[in-house]
Amino acid sequence: MLPFEFSDLLPYIAVGLAAQIVDGALGMAFGVISSTLLVSVLGVPPATASAGVHLVECFTTGVSGISHALHRNINWRLFFRLLIPGVFGGVTGAYLLTSLDADVTRPFVMTYLAAIGIYLLVRGLRFPPKRDREPKVIEPLGLAGGFLDAAGGGGWGPVVTSNLLIQGAQPRTTIGTVNSVEFFLTVSISITFLLSLGFAAFSEAVVGLLIGGVIAAPFGALVAKRVPTRALLVMVGIVLTATSSFAVYQALTR
Template structure:
């Protein structure tokens, strides 16, 4: 943990700004905190292990505040929440503790390519066919898969679950709010052992900055999800999904 007696607070501002920007996007669109934070931290020279540890630790707190904000703004469909949260937690536990025959590194390019295609479809649907509310039919398997991929691959709950629910016709505002709220329970479950093992070693300058910025931004993301029209939200989700997935695919193939 940083020594507050000798701590230079100018060091923390870039991380606060990164955390704030990433959480505004994540809270408003139901995805991308991990992708944006990890990418930005790597770009400014944070070692990959430290970046991953910091982001996972911070997400436990930001998802809690984001979930509360979405509840207060009435962005949560509680029936959908229960259908997502329970299998999501089960999938998260399986992803964290069960070894798979296919490594995350092998599966990741295929998942990212799939999500890029989903992003293109959502963008096309928003521009050509204004969203019409439909009750999503495939929910529990989606929560299970999203939780597993989030734990095994280091991220994926928001992109996988939010995008696929939107494809099925779920309303953007309540989908985003519900997925964000359910994510707290998933993240807390996955991170419990991780935090216990690392202790104070997980609390770095980067972690503190992301935490401060992310928590401060959480109410704004929920507010945007409530105020922005459904069609605009769908377009924004499609664009973010395409950009982040293609960038991740490029990194996975180049690496």
């Protein structure tokens, strides 16, 4: 028997559905969408939201990483240059988030997610980016992406993938490599949250997100086929910016 009713899961299932459909189509944004809706709409504390999102992503990114490896979509040199700084930044961000009070971190987390929303919106309006250049900034990008992903509940894909593509990296291997590194990042972040918060942090949100994500997984490719990437980026940017900005306003006017 589960310690909660199925009806309690429905809001989290809906969040998982929406986030996974977009993530499957774009190759990013599961974390930022899930965290934004969990914190701003459902009132979940930032640390709990980030812990739940990353535990679910351990499963989704594991499958994604294996798939990319089988299809030879991984640039192994780039993989190892991102891996260590990404994991270090993620563990540091998770530890910091669990060490601070939720009322203190909420405005900062939502401001960050609003900034990611604006970033995706701008990227969508400027899509496609320039390509076919060797990226120069890698390790600092992995460190910042890992830290922000843990502290903000998401953002590894939007921060790292987008910046590498803007620098001119080859899209197929960049997406495959960043997604593969994300598995090790999410496992490290989840272990840090588990040691800091205990199993109590992994409750209805985790189960609901996992159910919604699994149900929606097959539909991401269909959305990608029917809806242009530029339109998806713009829509996600608008949603993240609007919901996060409203949450920041609420937190600052209490």
